[in-house]
């Protein structure tokens with residue numbers, strides 16, 4: 109599976125491999141994600157920073173404003189500026205990896221759709237993935253093993 113979880117930026121300066129499956133995968137339809145990606149939604153694989161092995165290059169953080177005032181750094185290739193992952197909330201041990209930068213983006217699928225209140229009307233969702241107008245209850249949705257991994261990564 110790890111073979112499927114290699115990726116990189118558009119110019120090839122940054123290459124990475126995920127050394128574990130993500131804890132959970134978000135498809136976020138919020139207005140911030142739409143603006144930051146210039147698209148309809150963002151696909152974020154939540155994973156421990158330690159499970160991102162850099163094979164080549166090093167993305168650089170670029171801060172973006174947030175409604176909440178909590179920090180959000182988008183890590184981009186210093187050459188071509190492709191967004192590879194995010195640090196939401198200044199949590200150095202947790203990353204939100206953009207699935208579209210994988211060599212095989214089909215290797216991972218959303219576990220949940222969030223902020224569907226601003227989902228574009230022409231985006232149709234299948235019934236087999238839970239969807240929420242805003243956010244969701246992690247205790248109810250995440251597998252126990254993933255909750256344990258998150259606790260180890262960020263505490264609480």
Ligand SMILES: [Zn+2]
Pocket residue numbers: 117118119120121122185186187188189190
């Ligand atoms: Zn690049």
Ligand SMILES: [Zn+2]
Pocket residue numbers: 136137138139140141142150223
């Ligand atoms: Zn969002």
